[in-house]
Amino acid sequence: MEVHVKLAVARRLVVSGRVQGVGFREAAVAAARAAGVAGWVRNRADGTVEALAQGSSESVARFVAWCRRGPPFSQVRGVAVVDVEIDASLEGFERLPTA
Numbered sequence: 001m002e003v004h005v006k007l008a009v010a011r012r013l014v015v016s017g018r019v020q021g022v023g024f025r026e027a028a029v030a031a032a033r034a035a036g037v038a039g040w041v042r043n044r045a046d047g048t049v050e051a052l053a054q055g056s057s058e059s060v061a062r063f064v065a066w067c068r069r070g071p072p073f074s075q076v077r078g079v080a081v082v083d084v085e086i087d088a089s090l091e092g093f094e095r096l097p098t099a
Contacts, residue, residue: 010039010054010084015067017077019049025095027071032093035062042096050099054086 015024020043028041028051037055044050053063070076 008054008086009057009060010052010086011060011064012082012084013051013053013064013067014044014080015049015051015070015076015078016047016080017070018073018075019070020047022073023071024049024074028067029093029095031066032063035059035066037063038090038093040090040094040096043098045098052084052087052090053093054090 025041025043028049032039032041032051032053035055036059037053039052039054041049041051051063051067053060055063064079064081068076068079
């Protein structure tokens with residue numbers, strides 16, 4: 001019997017460019033849910049958008065790829081990605097207040 005195990009990963013992203021005031025967070029919630037990742041997204045006081053995404057390596061990779069493009073009115077200049085510890089308490093994907 002062959003068993004397929006999807007490895008869970010968690011990544012913190014900081015997206016820079018024109019990413020606030022362009023619907024980035026709302027679109028990110030939809031993209032994350034479509035990709036099947038759990039986590040959150042929020043604006044940061046420095047003008048960037050921060051997100052935490054966790055799920056299968058494939059689903060997180062899809063979400064990171066979406067963040068590199070962003071929604072139509074954004075202008076993503078960079079996405080810093082860092083591996084973080086899995087948070088077993090995360091369910092769904094939500095928008096958080098600005099940090």
